[in-house]
Amino acid sequence: MFNQENKRLLLQGNEAIAYGALAAGCRFFAGYPITPATEISEMLAAKLPQVGGTFIQMEDEIASMGAIIGASLAGEKTMTATSGPGFSLIQENLGYACIAEVPCVVVNVMRGGPSTGLPTCPSQGDVQMARWGTHGDHPIIVMAVSSVSDCFSITIKAFNLSEQYRVPVVLLSDEVVAHTRECVQLPDQKTIRVVDRIRPSVPPDWYKPYEGDNRGVPHMAAFGDGYRHHVTGLVHDEYGFPTQKPNEVQQFQNRLTKKITRGFSEIMITKGFMLEDAEIAVIAYGSVARSALKAVEDARKQGVKVGLLQLITLFPFPRSHVTPLLEQCRAVLVPEMNMGQISREVQRVNQNKCVVAKHNRIDGQFITPNEIYAQLIKL
Numbered sequence: 001m002f003n004q005e006n007k008r009l010l011l012q013g014n015e016a017i018a019y020g021a022l023a024a025g026c027r028f029f030a031g032y033p034i035t036p037a038t039e040i041s042e043m044l045a046a047k048l049p050q051v052g053g054t055f056i057q058m059e060d061e062i063a064s065m066g067a068i069i070g071a072s073l074a075g076e077k078t079m080t081a082t083s084g085p086g087f088s089l090i091q092e093n094l095g096y097a098c099i100a101e102v103p104c105v106v107v108n109v110m111r112g113g114p115s116t117g118l119p120t121c122p123s124q125g126d127v128q129m130a131r132w133g134t135h136g137d138h139p140i141i142v143m144a145v146s147s148v149s150d151c152f153s154i155t156i157k158a159f160n161l162s163e164q165y166r167v168p169v170v171l172l173s174d175e176v177v178a179h180t181r182e183c184v185q186l187p188d189q190k191t192i193r194v195v196d197r198i199r200p201s202v203p204p205d206w207y208k209p210y211e212g213d214n215r216g217v218p219h220m221a222a223f224g225d226g227y228r229h230h231v232t233g234l235v236h237d238e239y240g241f242p243t244q245k246p247n248e249v250q251q252f253q254n255r256l257t258k259k260i261t262r263g264f265s266e267i268m269i270t271k272g273f274m275l276e277d278a279e280i281a282v283i284a285y286g287s288v289a290r291s292a293l294k295a296v297e298d299a300r301k302q303g304v305k306v307g308l309l310q311l312i313t314l315f316p317f318p319r320s321h322v323t324p325l326l327e328q329c330r331a332v333l334v335p336e337m338n339m340g341q342i343s344r345e346v347q348r349v350n351q352n353k354c355v356v357a358k359h360n361r362i363d364g365q366f367i368t369p370n371e372i373y374a375q376l377i378k379l
Helices: 013-024 038-051 061-073 084-100 127-132 148-165 175-179 246-261 287-301 319-328 341-350 369-378
Strands: 008-012 026-031 054-057 077-082 104-112 118-122 141-144 168-174 181-185 270-273 280-284 306-311 313-315 331-336 355-360
Touching (some): 008 148, 013 077, 013 104, 038 077, 061 104, 084 104, 084 127, 084 168, 104 148, 127 141, 127 168, 127 341, 287 306, 306 319, 319 341
Parallel strands (some): 077 104, 280 306, 331 355
Antiparallel strands (some): 008 181
C-alpha cells in the first residue's frame, strides 16, 4: 500500500490524503477532477486497484456523492474529493447521507469563491458551508488539516469517526496545504488504529437497521449480507420506513444529535502550542495555523507570552477546548482566509471573557507569519 520500511517520503498534501485513505481502509473512490483537489483522484486511480479497491471517475460531483453513498451501503469505506463548486453540488446528497446515516468521507480542498472564483488560490471560505451547507438540522463532523503529516493522520481519524458514529465527515484542506511538499515518515500499517463500523450481531429476522445502540449509533449490515434494508431520505422509524408520527420524528432527530454529543470528548480534537502561560492566544486552523505557529515562536523570542490553539475539529465546535483559553487570556487573535467564519464561533462562546480580534484576507493570498506577528504585537 505504502512504504513499509518507514523511509521518509516527499509528498504533497493531496498525496498524503490519498495514502491516509488507503491506510484507513478506503476501498472505493468516486470523483470528478477539479483544481486544487485533482491529485487525490489521480493517486487513488493508481493505488486503489493495487489493493483490490475501485476508482470511478463520475460525470459530476452530484453523481460522485451518490456513488460513495451506494458503495458504503454495500459495505465499503468510501471517499470523494472536490473543491468549492463541486462541494456546492454535493450538498443534497450529503444531506441524504446524514439522514440515512451513511458513513463516508468528503474532502474539500478549498479555493477562492463564490462560483468559479479563484481556482488556483487558497481560501477558507467554505467553513460554515461544511457545517450548514445541506438543509435542516443534521449531524456532521468537520475537520481541517494544516500540514502534509496532518493530511495523512487526520484522514485516518476522519474515516474512524465516520465509521464509529455512522456520519459523513467533511475534511477541509486548502490549496496551500494541498500543494505543499514535505518529507514525512509514514508509519507501518500494523501500528495504525483503524476502526470499522459495527456489524449486527442478531439474526436477520431481528435486525432493525436504525435501532441505536447505547451510544445511539445503529449497527450496520451491508447490502447483500441477508439483512433487510429500507433506505430513504425521509424521516424514518427503526425499520427505515417513513414516519410522520411526532413522537417518532422527535425521537429520531434527537438520536441523530445525541450520538454526536455523546462523543464530544473523542470527536473534538485540537493541538496546543505554548499555551501553559499564554496571556495572548492565536486560534487558527488549516494552512494559516502553520503561519500562526511561526508568528507565535517569533513573538515568544521577544518576550510576548503567546500561544497557539490549532483547531483540527471545526464542528462540532470544540467549545470545551476554547472556553478555558478565553478565560485564561486577555486577548485572542483569530486569523482566517475569509471574512471571519470561525471568529464568529469564538465570539459566540466568548461571553465577554476576553478581547477577540480577527485578521482576515479575502484576496486569494496566503496569510503570512509576519502579518500575524504584527497583529500580536499590537495586542
